[in-house]
Amino acid sequence: MGRMVSFTSPRLASVIDEDSRPLESDEVRIATLYSGISAGTELTAYRGTNPYLNKRWDEDRRLFVDGSTSFEYPVNGWGYEEVGEVTEVGSAVTTVAIGDVIWGTWGHRSETIQKVDRAEKRILDKGADPRIGIFSHIGAIALNVVLDADIHIGETVAVFGLGVPGQLVAQLARLNGARVIGVDGVAARRDLALELGADEVIDASAGGVAERIRELTDNRGADVCLEVTGNYAAMHEAIRSVAYSSRVCVAGFMQGDGVGLRLGEEFHHNRVAVIGSQISGVAPALRHRWDEYRLQRTAIDLAVAGRLQVTPLISHTMPLEQGREAFELLDGAPRDVLQVVLDAKAV
Known part of the structure; x- marks a missing residue:
């Protein structure tokens, strides 16, 4: 049985149980080490202002339309700044080993199951501070801004x-x-x-x-x-x-x-x-060479090399079980915090 953060209604977060399941042969189980909270996008879901909660995103026409919503409360496992350690591998897995540290996006939960072909591309360098891994997606967002800015x-x-x-x-x-x-x-x-x-x-x-x-x-x-x-x-x-x-x-x-x-x-x-x-x-001029994975990989590589400083941005580290308090802090006192990290190992 795992644990995850759930937004049960606007401005109310709870930490609830989540069922675990056996691995398929081409999968790995990852125990979350740290999960970072995005003080922008995530708070829109926490507060209820995110357009997906108020309108429906029409993927074919790329329009928000009235009349229904793309999702509704409870919003489970929101989040996109995670890093964890492999604790189990499927019978066909040869490129990922138990103990490997994997960065990626799987929400504020104590564990995730990932396909090996995804996990093997996201192994953090041995010896690197695992907290670097939570900055893969927000780092990609930042790098994309710089590329768009030309x-x-x-x-x-x-x-x-x-x-x-x-x-x-x-x-x-x-x-x-x-x-x-x-x-x-x-x-x-x-x-x-x-x-x-x-x-x-x-x-x-x-x-x-x-x-x-x-x-x-x-x-x-x-x-x-x-x-x-x-x-x-x-x-x-x-x-x-x-x-x-x-x-x-x-x-x-x-x-x-x-x-x-x-x-x-x-x-x-x-x-x-x-x-x-x-x-x-x-940017259209870069589309043939850049994609989201390359943005993420570049951000992680820069951080591991020390050219992009990410760990000084962490202002608060709290146990995953204090997910409710973490979101209340970000919502109520945003000027007093920077990067809030949920520690999934802490009890």
Whole structure:
């Protein structure tokens, strides 16, 4: 019998039992070591604001439509930042061994069963901190933002939002040759961004962000702005901050109506391009070479090599059995936390 986190209704998470089953010959059983909580996407399901809970996603037409929903409560095993250790292998498995550490996506649960052809591609390097494994998907999301942004050496990039994805985006933009300006209203996040290599930081709560960015760029504006807050006001400020005929790359999961966007102002007059970055695909020019697995693999390899710093982003580690308290913390005090990790080994 396993355990998993279930959203039973809006803003109510519980840890419940989950049945285990025997392995097929081509499968492996993985005991979860750590599971990271996404403070963006996951909270939309926890809070009940996710469009899948209010509309139905029509896959053929790629439209949200009224009249039904894609899923409903309880929402079981949500989550996409997991790492675990192989505890059992099927009779036909030869490429994965008991004790191998596997990274991937299987939700906040104490164990998972995976096909060997999936698991064998996700074995973490021996000796690497296993917590690196929880950053495969969020790292892929961040890398996808940087690829969508088409950053060039010597350009100035402003990153709006220095939560976990923003911190990763800022590091990756710098690896891509950019001068990075981080924007956030939380002092601890700005300080961490500087420690991890950002060139400048700006206090969003003080106002005048676009003006400050133009001061730092000889009044030109940032070559590209990366929005990873999920906040419409921040998106509007990113539009104000970017140079003429430049782009804003939006990765934040916006909720509800676009209050705060004034598209008749800088967006219109400065010919700003707004690009949506979402992990379901990559930029068309890269599609023949990049896919989601390559994004994930690259993020993990960079972290293992120490070029992408991920473990400093972990602010809280709590037992899986405290899943309810973990989501209450993220929902109620988001400025006080960064990456919350559920430890599936702790009792």
